[in-house]
Amino acid sequence: MGAALMPERPAADLLDPRFLKKLDYLNVVAKKLFSGAFRGERESRKRGAGTLFADYRRYAMGDDLRYVDWNVYGRLDALHVKLFEAEESLELVLLLDLSRSMDFGAHHKGTVAKRVAAALGYIGLSNLDAVRVWVLRGGAAENEFWAKGKPATTDLLRFLAPLPCEGTTDLYRATVPAVARVHKRGVAIVVSDFLDAAYAKALKFLLYQKFQVYAIHVVDRLEWRPEVEGTLRLVDLESGEHRDVEATPSLLHRYRQAFERRARELERFCLASEIGYSRVPTDVAFDVAVLRLLRKGGVLR
Amino acid sequence: MQGLKFVDPSALWMLAAGIAIVVLYFVRRRHRPLDVPSLALWIEAAVAEAPRLQARRIRSVLSLLVELAVVAAAVLALARPFRPIVLPETRTFAVVVDVSPSLDVRVGQNGERRLDRAKSAIRRFVVGLAPGDSALVLTSEHGGAVIAPLGTAVPAAIAAIDALHVSVESDPLAAVDRAASLVRDRSGEVVLVTDLASVASREASARSAVRTIPVVDDATNVGIVKLDVEGGRGAPRSLRVTVANFGDRAAARTARLVEEDRPDRLLGESPVSVDAGAEASVVLAVPDDAAGAVRVSLDPGDAFTADDVALVDVPRAAGLRILVLAREEASAPLRAALRSLEGVIDYPRSSVASPERYAELRRGFDLAIFDRCPPPVALLGPAIIVGAESAPAPIRAVGTIADVGVVESSREDPITRTLDFEGLRVGRSRQLDVPSDGSTSVLLRGGTEPLLVLSRGRVPFAVLAFSLEESDSNLWLLPAFPLLVGRLAEALAVDGLRLTPRLHPGDVVDLTKQLGPGHRSSLLADSGGRTVATLETRGRVPWIPPGIFRLRSASGEGARPSGSAVIVDLERREFSDIRCGRPAASLPTTEPRFKEGRQELWILFATAALALLALHWFVFGTGSPRR
Numbered sequence: 058m059g060a061a062l063m064p065e066r067p068a069a070d071l072l073d074p075r076f077l078k079k080l081d082y083l084n085v086v087a088k089k090l091f092s093g094a095f096r097g098e099r100e101s102r103k104r105g106a107g108t109l110f111a112d113y114r115r116y117a118m119g120d121d122l123r124y125v126d127w128n129v130y131g132r133l134d135a136l137h138v139k140l141f142e143a144e145e146s147l148e149l150v151l152l153l154d155l156s157r158s159m160d161f162g163a164h165h166k167g168t169v170a171k172r173v174a175a176a177l178g179y180i181g182l183s184n185l186d187a188v189r190v191w192v193l194r195g196g197a198a199e200n201e202f203w204a205k206g207k208p209a210t211t212d213l214l215r216f217l218a219p220l221p222c223e224g225t226t227d228l229y230r231a232t233v234p235a236v237a238r239v240h241k242r243g244v245a246i247v248v249s250d251f252l253d254a255a256y257a258k259a260l261k262f263l264l265y266q267k268f269q270v271y272a273i274h275v276v277d278r279l280e281w282r283p284e285v286e287g288t289l290r291l292v293d294l295e296s297g298e299h300r301d302v303e304a305t306p307s308l309l310h311r312y313r314q315a316f317e318r319r320a321r322e323l324e325r326f327c328l329a330s331e332i333g334y335s336r337v338p339t340d341v342a343f344d345v346a347v348l349r350l351l352r353k354g355g356v357l358r
Numbered sequence: 359m360q361g362l363k364f365v366d367p368s369a370l371w372m373l374a375a376g377i378a379i380v381v382l383y384f385v386r387r388r389h390r391p392l393d394v395p396s397l398a399l400w401i402e403a404a405v406a407e408a409p410r411l412q413a414r415r416i417r418s419v420l421s422l423l424v425e426l427a428v429v430a431a432a433v434l435a436l437a438r439p440f441r442p443i444v445l446p447e448t449r450t451f452a453v454v455v456d457v458s459p460s461l462d463v464r465v466g467q468n469g470e471r472r473l474d475r476a477k478s479a480i481r482r483f484v485v486g487l488a489p490g491d492s493a494l495v496l497t498s499e500h501g502g503a504v505i506a507p508l509g510t511a512v513p514a515a516i517a518a519i520d521a522l523h524v525s526v527e528s529d530p531l532a533a534v535d536r537a538a539s540l541v542r543d544r545s546g547e548v549v550l551v552t553d554l555a556s557v558a559s560r561e562a563s564a565r566s567a568v569r570t571i572p573v574v575d576d577a578t579n580v581g582i583v584k585l586d587v588e589g590g591r592g593a594p595r596s597l598r599v600t601v602a603n604f605g606d607r608a609a610a611r612t613a614r615l616v617e618e619d620r621p622d623r624l625l626g627e628s629p630v631s632v633d634a635g636a637e638a639s640v641v642l643a644v645p646d647d648a649a650g651a652v653r654v655s656l657d658p659g660d661a662f663t664a665d666d667v668a669l670v671d672v673p674r675a676a677g678l679r680i681l682v683l684a685r686e687e688a689s690a691p692l693r694a695a696l697r698s699l700e701g702v703i704d705y706p707r708s709s710v711a712s713p714e715r716y717a718e719l720r721r722g723f724d725l726a727i728f729d730r731c732p733p734p735v736a737l738l739g740p741a742i743i744v745g746a747e748s749a750p751a752p753i754r755a756v757g758t759i760a761d762v763g764v765v766e767s768s769r770e771d772p773i774t775r776t777l778d779f780e781g782l783r784v785g786r787s788r789q790l791d792v793p794s795d796g797s798t799s800v801l802l803r804g805g806t807e808p809l810l811v812l813s814r815g816r817v818p819f820a821v822l823a824f825s826l827e828e829s830d831s832n833l834w835l836l837p838a839f840p841l842l843v844g845r846l847a848e849a850l851a852v853d854g855l856r857l858t859p860r861l862h863p864g865d866v867v868d869l870t871k872q873l874g875p876g877h878r879s880s881l882l883a884d885s886g887g888r889t890v891a892t893l894e895t896r897g898r899v900p901w902i903p904p905g906i907f908r909l910r911s912a913s914g915e916g917a918r919p920s921g922s923a924v925i926v927d928l929e930r931r932e933f934s935d936i937r938c939g940r941p942a943a944s945l946p947t948t949e950p951r952f953k954e955g956r957q958e959l960w961i962l963f964a965t966a967a968l969a970l971l972a973l974h975w976f977v978f979g980t981g982s983p984r985r
Contacts, residue, residue, distance in 0.1 A: 166395075288389050299391075308407045311403035
């Protein structure tokens, strides 16, 4: 196996232009209504100058006469103005795990995670959502990226492309400060390998903070089904700790069982907590991963 | 593995392959570093797998051991191991009995004929055949008539011998030729029993490879009864030869002195006349350049030639040079013995670094003593080995030393000595097998029991009495030049002889046949808790006729023929330098002979290698179990 890492792609390689066109038709699913800070294309609890009719109310002094429904006046002999739903932007928070454990895989997990984040960010920007990206490392949220509007796509890609995988993983400790700086609630998408045992705490915290949460589980074939043999000194990428093992078929079988168990636990937790879950194997074609797996997981539509 | 030798020891270098296997094992065991995103899952799996991994580790070590065993067995097989063994050597005899009319002469007081004596001798010979030996008996009648065919059917042969009678058609010469042709393909020996009365019988007796057993008339016997070496160790040396006439008329002989190793070199001679029933002495000067064993012989004047030849050791004109090889300080008894040994002029201590070094050291010394250090393979002459750690292998027999003596059994060179039986005590005897190849060593412990040495064939042999204060000290003695060692043994045995003679009640030594008419011996009494053997004779026994001694128990079982014996005077703590050779008057020995052989073991090791390989394949599979 070895740390056969793929070279990190330059910014232009993160997302193919032809692939971007496919993403134009997608939208990040927000099952709840969130109030945004800006005008956008999302439904909002607010009434405002939207195009979708929402309700009536009695005319009050100062109301714009253009919104008076004269048909209602004719039937009721009272002035009522039409109210429209306000269309606001969605706060799309991408929490991207780029710890050292992501620096691994036959197809570099960190790169795949960045591409997923880029795709999601692009989708958000295309839909006039406020896209916020936090890089989670070593118990802190770093490199905040915030943008709105499709023209910021290039900035997003330039932001993501050079990010290295480093530091340890502590999803909870990294999530807390990130969320604290987000004033509006919206959709929070965690892209990680979820090898941190405290992932549940972090996801619950996001739920508690009224986010709609999605967990995108990036897995690599080499950590899922490792192809190793002989006597090995396994070195933890994050902590540097090591352990000597003999990679027998029996041990590998038990490892695969443990990995599957961990993945199923994550999936069951997400299901129970109404967290959208998608597993993204790194060796699956990226367009398949985004267009099929994320849609199947309910992240996109 | 003791005593294991190799035909091709250089192949043992291939054992280094075992080192390669071990190195490869540890290289395989080396842990290859591998980065993983998280150890947690691996640890979880490893903990569950721990018992299996432990078993696997044990399997791995076992696999390595089996692989090493396979390599070791294969390499040992390639080195062609063998174990030296001694194989019994069977012999074939063709006994030709001269039945000329001269054997019809009555020679005994009781009317015994020469033919009767011949029959008696042949019967003894047939009965005494060693296991595996076979004999065929012919008479000289009609140029060789077979009366007992080749085989080991003793009763049938004895019956045929009893039916022998003289014949005027006797032709001993043709009979000997026919006998030789009958046993030629078996490399057999021809034995002629004759009275040497006729020219034909003497010619037949003179044939090479024919051993003659003369039928003896006692009345004509003159023989050497005593040899005394005078002077020596720097002083002029001479040899006093005492000759006795056991016949009934005066006789004149010539005593000749030659070197044993160079019989063609006459050192001196002197005539001697002996009256009937008397003894006479003659002194022969020994030249300065002669040393070691010398042979004194009387010219043949009677048919009984057993006592016509005697061997004796003449000390060197110069001192005895002894090389002592010891790793540490020589043992105290050895130092004391060497101090008391007259004539020892040099005994530097050294150690055997290599056979070449030993050969270089050994040059110029008369004797080598290995004091608690192993000797090289080739001893290059007389040697005494002291200490159990020096023990050469294989050990053929273990006996308990009683006293000093030199034993030699030889058909060609019998030695007789005067022995006064008066007051002589014979202790319990223990048989000691000594093959004739001269390679056997005997463990002699500083002990308490006397030893009866039974030699076979011509085995120069010396027995040392050596009572050591250290209970764990052993003395090893290799067959060496007998008299030289015997002399040294005498010196070594001067002090500290501790003997507690014991004999099993009822043990009997029957010397009747050897003592001849008028002399009877019986043996042995029990003196309370301390069983002491005594030998009593009726009448004076002037000399011990060399012959077959038989030691047997009171029940008559376990009779063992022996070629010679050491009889020890325990009371006086004297060692009797007795060498009882088998006389020409007796038949050739039929004691079992042995020859060097080897037990090939490479098949054993090759089989073991294959078996281990199969075991490895069956248990661990063809692939490496360490993967």
